[in-house]
Amino acid sequence: xxxIGERINGMFKSVxxxxxxxxxxxxQDLAREQLKAGAQALDVNVGPAAEDALAAMEWLVKxxxxxxxxxLVIDTTKPEVMRRGLEAAGSGSVINSSKGQQEQLDIFVxxxxxxxxxxxxxxxxxxxxxxxxxxxxxxxLRAVAAAMEKGLPMDRxxxxxxxxxxxxxxxxxxxxxxxxxxxxxxxxPPPKTVLGLSNVSQGTRQRELIxxxxxxxxxxxxxxxxxxxxxxxxxxxEMITAELLMNxxxxxxxxxxxxxxxxxx
Amino acid sequence: MSFEMPVEKWTAAANTVTIGATAAEGGTRTSVVTVxxxxxxxxxxxxGAMPNRPVIAMEVLDVAPAEWATPMEEAVGDVSGDAAAxxxxxxxxxxxxxxxxxxxxxxxxxxxxxxxxxxxxxKSVLEAVxxxxxxxxxxxxxxxxxxxxxxxxxxxxxxxxxxxxxxDNYKTITAACxxxxxxxxxxxxLDINIQKQVNILVSEMGLxxxxxxxxxxxxxxxxxxxxxxxxxxxTRLAAxxxxxMLSMPMLALVGSECWKAKEARTGEDTAPEWGPVSERGxxxxxxxxxxxxxAGTHILVMWHPRAVSIVRKTIDSLMSQEx
Numbered sequence: 353x354x355x356i357g358e359r360i361n362g363m364f365k366s367v368x369x370x371x372x373x374x375x376x377x378x379x380q381d382l383a384r385e386q387l388k389a390g391a392q393a394l395d396v397n398v399g400p401a402a403e404d405a406l407a408a409m410e411w412l413v414k415x416x417x418x419x420x421x422x423x424l425v426i427d428t429t430k431p432e433v434m435r436r437g438l439e440a441a442g443s444g445s446v447i448n449s450s451k452g453q454q455e456q457l458d459i460f461v462x463x464x465x466x467x468x469x470x471x472x473x474x475x476x477x478x479x480x481x482x483x484x485x486x487x488x489x490x491x492x493l494r495a496v497a498a499a500m501e502k503g504l505p506m507d508r509x510x511x512x513x514x515x516x517x518x519x520x521x522x523x524x525x526x527x528x529x530x531x532x533x534x535x536x537x538x539x540x541p542p543p544k545t546v547l548g549l550s551n552v553s554q555g556t557r558q559r560e561l562i563x564x565x566x567x568x569x570x571x572x573x574x575x576x577x578x579x580x581x582x583x584x585x586x587x588x589x590e591m592i593t594a595e596l597l598m599n600x601x602x603x604x605x606x607x608x609x610x611x612x613x614x615x616x617x
Numbered sequence: 618m619s620f621e622m623p624v625e626k627w628t629a630a631a632n633t634v635t636i637g638a639t640a641a642e643g644g645t646r647t648s649v650v651t652v653x654x655x656x657x658x659x660x661x662x663x664x665g666a667m668p669n670r671p672v673i674a675m676e677v678l679d680v681a682p683a684e685w686a687t688p689m690e691e692a693v694g695d696v697s698g699d700a701a702a703x704x705x706x707x708x709x710x711x712x713x714x715x716x717x718x719x720x721x722x723x724x725x726x727x728x729x730x731x732x733x734x735x736x737x738x739x740k741s742v743l744e745a746v747x748x749x750x751x752x753x754x755x756x757x758x759x760x761x762x763x764x765x766x767x768x769x770x771x772x773x774x775x776x777x778x779x780x781x782x783x784x785d786n787y788k789t790i791t792a793a794c795x796x797x798x799x800x801x802x803x804x805x806x807l808d809i810n811i812q813k814q815v816n817i818l819v820s821e822m823g824l825x826x827x828x829x830x831x832x833x834x835x836x837x838x839x840x841x842x843x844x845x846x847x848x849x850x851x852t853r854l855a856a857x858x859x860x861x862m863l864s865m866p867m868l869a870l871v872g873s874e875c876w877k878a879k880e881a882r883t884g885e886d887t888a889p890e891w892g893p894v895s896e897r898g899x900x901x902x903x904x905x906x907x908x909x910x911x912a913g914t915h916i917l918v919m920w921h922p923r924a925v926s927i928v929r930k931t932i933d934s935l936m937s938q939e940x
Contacts, residue, residue: 602855602863604813613820614861 353591354393354577356425356446357386358550360412362399371398371408376415383416389582390592390612393446394420396437397427405433413440425472425579431459443468448579449512452477452491457498470508471499472546475531481514485530488513489538492531496538509543510577511535517554518562525552525566533573546577564590571598624664627857630656631915632827632864633669636715636800637749638776643798646775647747650715652830652915653866658853659913660935670936671910673925674715674751674918675707676872679730679738680722686882688898692922700738701745708746711922712929717751718742719873723764724755732767739768743775751778751802751868751918758786769793778802778830778868778916784815791819794828802868804832807841809848809855809863816862829865830916837874838905845869846912853913869909872920875902903927910935 359382362368370378383394394416402408405428413424417440425446426437438445449472450460457473464471473495475481475488482488492511499509513531516524528547536542547570553562564587567578571594582588592611595601604610633654638644650672657665681697682689696702700718707713720735722728730738739752752768754761766789769779773796780802782790787803794801803819805812812833820826831852836845849867856864875881880891881898891897902924906917910932919925 602813602851602860603810604817604862605810606814606817609821610813610817610860610862613817614859 353571353575353595354544354546355391355582355588355591356393356395356546356577356579357382357389357391357582358395358548358579359386359581359583360394360416361397361427362402362408363397364399368399368401371402371412374411376418379412379415380419383419383422386582387420387422389585390588391422391582393423393425395425395427395448395579396441398433405430406436409433409437410440413437417441431463434460435463438463438467438469446470446472446510448472449474450495452494454494454498457495461495461498461502461504464508465502465504470510470544471495471504472510472512474512475514481516483527485513485527485534488527488531489534492535492543493538496543499543500539506539506541506543510546511543512546512548515547515549515552515566517556518552519556520554525569529569529573532570532575536574544576545574546579547575548579550579550581560584560586563587567591568594571595622663625657627656627665629857629859629861629864630654631853631856631866631913632829634800634827634830634866636751636776636778636830638774638798642776644775645743645747646749648714648749649776650749650916655853655857655913657857658850659911662938667936669915671915671917671932672714673929673932674717674916675704675711675713675922675925676717676719676870676918676920677703677707677742678722679718679720679735680728686876686894686898687884688895689876689921701741704742705745707922708748711925713748713925715749715751715916716742716746717753717918719753720755720764720768722755723760724757725760727755729760732764735764736767736771740771743772749777750775751780751916753780753802758783762786762789765790766793769797769799772799773797776800780804781832782815782819784811784818787815787819788822791822791824795822795824800828800830802832803829803865805834807834807836807844807848809833809851812848812852813860813862816865820862826861826865830868831863831865832868832870835870835874835909837871837878838901838908839880840874840878842905842908846908849909849912849914866915867913868916868918869906869912869914870918871902871906871909872918872924875905876920899923899927903931907931 398408424441425448427448450456475491513528532545553559631653635651637646637649654668704716722730778800781804803815836842881901906928
């Protein structure tokens with residue numbers, strides 16, 4: 353699984369403070385720690401509180417780039433902030449994200465092509481989040497069509513079927529699993545699938561347990577990537593074990609160590 | 618309709634490993650060997666790079682085998698009691714890229730030669746030839762733990778390939794390799810899971826992954842070759858998919874395995890329908906070696922000079938883009 357570390361996000365107080373004070377150390381520590389824990393890419397989100405989102409994004413990306421060349425997942429809804437982030441991060445980055453209405457795809461798909469980036473497309477459109485798997489599939493198909501039309505290869509399109517907290521809407525986890533399976537039938541080669549995992553447990557009391565159980569379920573139906581707390585060792589252990597059971601890695605008695613040693617930058 | 622070659626896209630490569638050290642690198646070798654670096658399955662030049670050609674090491678033993686097959690007796694019988702002379706003949710007459718010295722005489726059930734005697738043998742071979750060395754113990758764990766550190770010491774700085782580290786006996790030889798600047802041969806008994814585990818164990822001792830070559834045990838034609846083949850192929854696929862714990866170059870022991878086979882040894886008087894013994898063993902060895910080339914072997918350890926010559930031509934042809 354392509355593990356995207358979620359911790360460099362202005363929603364966390366320490367990150368917000370570092371952005372405000374332009375203090376690189378906490379950010380660079382988080383980048384290093386997440387990569388060491390098995391992240392293959394790092395999500396970068398300036399958070400809602402940043403006064404000048406453009407400048408904050410540029411500073412964050414450049415600060416991270418001082419310590420790693422790992423792919424960065426630029427996490428913003430604003431096209432101009434996205435563009436600034438992509439320019440600072442270089443090719444191989446990920447746009448996180450475009451919604452599924454045509455106007456948004458018309459902006460972000462060409463941006464992904466131009467910057468040699470991947471694109472996360474959410475199955476949300478002007479009508480909101482679909483109630484079921486079919487609705488998610490319809491929006492995903494729109495993203496697939498846009499990618500084909502504009503020349504974005506399928507292995508750089510990542511469909512996020514949008515998980516909601518289980519204590520808000522209990523049928524959704526099932527719908528999302530069905531959608532992940534269906535997305536793989538939309539084209540050949542199919543697009544990739546991704547989830548912002550931690551959302552499934554928002555507001556619950558057993559956040560880690562719900563996160564890691566759902567991650568394993570999603571991997572079993574073909575999930576390719578997830579934005580996760582890679583510093584949660586148990587979550588990563590479950591992910592590594594699920595990959596092994598799916599025959600995506602060769603068994604060895606110390607398979608957890610092997611995965612981590614292979615992932616170490 | 619035109620034919621379009623199907624091309625796999627891989628994300629990683631096999632490791633590149635160099636064996637041997639010249640004077641400039643602190644050793645005394647006149648040539649070194651670099652293997653690995655492949656970015657596709659073997660010889661698929663349209664799909665990926667194979668920057669280094671597979672190499673042929675010829676094997677010499679510290680004591681002459683009790684019973685040579687006739688063709689082997691004819692080829693090297695005159696030198697087989699003298700490891701240094703045997704090695705020199707392999708390099709000067711037969712063009713070996715490397716010499717593999719196996720200290721079978723150290724085994725307590727054989728001649729129980731001491732660590733010092735073994736080290737002297739290794740040293741004599743080192744002085745006799747300029748190519749890099751592979752050095753093996755006798756296969757008995759306790760004895761190898763005495764013999765191999767001494768052989769490592771007397772070849773310090775020569776960047777030899779030392780074997781073997783196994784799942785239940787890896788610490789002594791790994792430590793020796795690290796101390797004396799050698800490469801390590803990590804062995805598993807036809808088992809990809811154990812191979813990966815051995816690689817993890819030795820790397821946890823601090824040996825870089827780039828200093829390991831894998832030996833997964835070899836079966837000759839008719840004696841398990843297909844098991845070894847499928848394991849090596851699967852190992853290579855794992856490497857190309859990014860499994861760093863299985864990305865090391867691979868070695869196969871072709872000569873000794875093939876010349877054990879009754880089909881290679883039995884005389885014409887016993888089995889006239891099998892054809893001339895002078896051809897059979899050579900064909901057995903060349904066929905086995907060729908199969909392992911296709912499985913992804915980087916270092917072939919061979920015995921008979923004529924088999925070596927046939928396989929070298931095969932490598933030439935497979936490495937040329939027009940092949």
